[in-house]
Amino acid sequence: MNALTQPDALQQARHLLESTLRFVQHSDDPYVISRFGDLQIRIDVAAALLERAEALKGQSPVETQIALTEAQIASAEALIAASNAEFELTGQRTALPPTLDDPLRWKYQIVGNYRLNGVAPRSAV
Structure with a gap:
């Protein structure tokens, strides 16, 4: 996978949202409505973060x-939210x-260690 292509998880989340929408089709239930809103926002945020990463390509390798x-x-x-x-x-x-075999806790640590302590990820050094 090219580091700056759309992650498989994002594609799969979109697919799950679409298939769940097809199954449910229509609902007046406030829980169901808010659940779909939450999922759409999560997917949109992930897509926006990916676009930001793509825009940084060729600039600072660490950023x-x-x-x-x-x-x-x-x-x-x-993806986890869509699956649930x-x-x-x-x-x-x-x-x-x-793609979810790589524990998220390490990814959070990479971001947190950089933002808090200025420690660059090893793969970007």
């Missing part, structure tokens, strides 16, 4: 790596891709 890590976190979180919503609203669960 680009941090921005990409932030996009990966948001994409993975959107799929199960809650349809009773089905699509298998999550192996």
Whole structure:
């Protein structure tokens, strides 16, 4: 995977949202409505963070790596939320891709260590 292409997790989150929408089709239930709103916002945030990372390409390698890590976190979180919503609203669960095998806690640590302590990720040094 090219480091600055759309993460698989974001594509999968979009797919799960679309398939869950097709299953539910229409609802007046405030919980269901807010659930779809939450998912759409999470996906949009992940996409915006990915666009930001792409815009940084060719500039600071450290800032680009941090921005990409932030996009990966948001994409993975959107996918997890979409998967949970799929199960809650349809009773089905699509298998999550192996892109989530990399623990998110390490990605949070990379971003936090850079923002708090100025320590650049090893892959960007």
